[in-house]
Amino acid sequence: MTDTATFDRIDTIVKKDPVVLFMKGTPTFPQCGFSSTVAQVLAHLQVQYESYNVLEDAEIREGVKAYSDWPTIPQLYVGGEFVGGCDIIREMFESGELQKMVTQ
Numbered sequence: 001m002t003d004t005a006t007f008d009r010i011d012t013i014v015k016k017d018p019v020v021l022f023m024k025g026t027p028t029f030p031q032c033g034f035s036s037t038v039a040q041v042l043a044h045l046q047v048q049y050e051s052y053n054v055l056e057d058a059e060i061r062e063g064v065k066a067y068s069d070w071p072t073i074p075q076l077y078v079g080g081e082f083v084g085g086c087d088i089i090r091e092m093f094e095s096g097e098l099q100k101m102v103t104q
Contacts, residue, residue, distance in 0.1 A: 006063035013060075014067075015080040019049035019102055022064050023074040027051050034086035035074045041093045042076075047102045078102060 014020050019042070025031030027039040031053075042049055054061035054073050061073065068075055068082040076083045078101050083089065092098035 006059045007067055010060065010063050010067045013050075013052060014077040014082075017050040018079060019047055020077040021049055021051045021074055022054050022060070022077075023051055024053070024055050026053055031055055032073075034072070037086050038074045038076060038089050041089055041098070042102075045093075045099055045102060 021027075021035075021038060021042065023030060023032075023035035023039065025035055027043070030036035030039055039051070052060060054064065064073070064075055065071055070082065070085060072085050074089075075085060076089055083098075083101070084092070089098060092101070
């Protein structure tokens, strides 16, 4: 169970920057293939984003799953709203929907 303080921290993180990625590792050194894929998509689109390495913070790692009601990492937020994980981001990229969302 995630406490209110952790939810508040996550809420602050996702609303602080226009595009936020919770991932395993960092954009330059991802620690899982799914995180790597999303970071590569964002790099390809030349999107400025803030990333948070969930491997460095167990509260955030578990809390973000409850916050979004999404069981896996990575998780991408745009404009303070949860967009999706790796498969959704890949599909949105392939359809052109992600490009429209992150370049508004």
